[in-house]
Amino acid sequence: MNEKNAEKIARVLLGGALIFAGVSHLTFARKAFRAQVPDWVPLDIDDTVLYSGVAEIALGSSLVLTNEKHQQTVGKVAAAFFTAVFPGNISQYVNKRPAFGLDTDRRRLVRLFFQPALVYWALKSTNNKV
Template sequence: MRTFVRVLLGLALVFAGTSHLTFARRDFRAQVPDFVPLDTDTTVLASGVAEIGLGSAILLAPRRRRKAVGSIAALFFTVIFPGNLSQWVNRRSAFGLDTDEKRVARLFGQPLLIWAALWSTRGSVGARR
């Protein structure tokens, strides 16, 4: 099950990162908080590249490096959480999140991503590390 979640998360990150660079670029701009000092489009592009890199690392990292990669991914999901908050606070519609209820519901998905990154990259209990 851990392998399934890890592969799913890695593929989702690569897909999301690719969408940052292509078809969903405008929607991702809605999530960039106003306090970010970089240009909005630059932020979207940089985060897309980061997601592709993280997703690839989650998929391809050797077993001895997975825990570190999972920790980095969890940190990434934590760092980008203000973007989700910003979208809700500023009432920016994107990705079909066109009501306050939908935007706040999405906030609960971020802890699940953090958990998936950590859980799926750890060995099973009692496994050699």
């Protein structure tokens, strides 16, 4: 498999994961996602979960459907999104809020180290320099 095909597979997998996560925000995992909304967010907590779900569906769809001309831009937007939602993961850890099987401080702490991997994945799978 060449590098271009590997990037495309990685990009489509990330996009699919974002679409799934976005749909889960709107449906079966809606309550669990509330655990990640920091207290300082000025919007209603449920609205925040819904809006972020819509954003994830749009972003995931963009990753899946983007053409070569726009994929670097979409990758940068995805990386920025993963960076922007990171405070929610920190909030879940600091406030000891269980969700998604993250029911111990250790599990919530380990989760924090996956966010940089998502940023890297978004950039690398869209032919951005990392």
